[in-house]
Amino acid sequence: MPEVAMLMAAGLGKRMRPLTATRPKPxxxxxxxxxxxxxxxRVRAAGVKRVVVNVHYLADALEAHLRRRAGDLDIVISDERDELLETGGGLAHARPLLGDAPFFVINTDNLWIDGPIDALRLLGQRWDDAAMDALLLVVPLARANCHRGRGDFHMDSAGHITRRRxxxxxxxVYTGVQLVSPRLLVDPPAGPFSTNIFWDRAIAAGRAYGVVHQGLWFDVGTPQAIPAAEAMLADG
Known part of the structure; x- marks a missing residue:
């Protein structure tokens, strides 16, 4: 099991306004x-020891909150105060903090409930370092609670993923949770860019895979999604 995770927490939270007018989305x-x-x-329960968190919008509030969690985990800040680097740029910026072994990457605008198998442990069990540069946790579109998109990926019987046409x-649907190798982050562009650039390289090389989440997943990127998710959770 990987012992390092990166939590993506630097975004402006525009879709979550007005709740993010005075606090960061995470x-x-x-x-x-x-x-x-x-x-x-979730990462602590999966045995992760070191967590890298990137910060930009209302970074001081995030850092203050994280200091209160310092007893649980070794938490390291990847500071993007000078420039918001997007998901791929944020990963590239944090690369020196992430070590040389595969690590988890988790967006903080989603919520998942584990099924029979812990989602992070499922990723760890399915990881094949010889074959993979990225292993994405996906959920069937029909079970993507509070999500309004049309799906992200197709997946073959071996687990290879390809883009929606x-x-x-x-x-x-991509859940915002993945396990990646440092190999994925080689030769990044300068400045802000999306993780899609890294994924597209891995897909073209046949080294991007998916695994299906066995529990519940909620896209909580908007204020309207929060009461819907809470109602479903309250119903068990």
């Missing part, structure tokens, strides 16, 4: 707990 609460704490609790629907 500190918005769902079910009485900040999204950031949901993620931290324009104008079509794809059967799987």
């Amino acid at each position: 500190l918005v609460e769902v079910g009485g707990k900040a999204l950031l704490d949901h993620a931290l609790d 324009p104008g079509r629907v794809a059967p799987f």
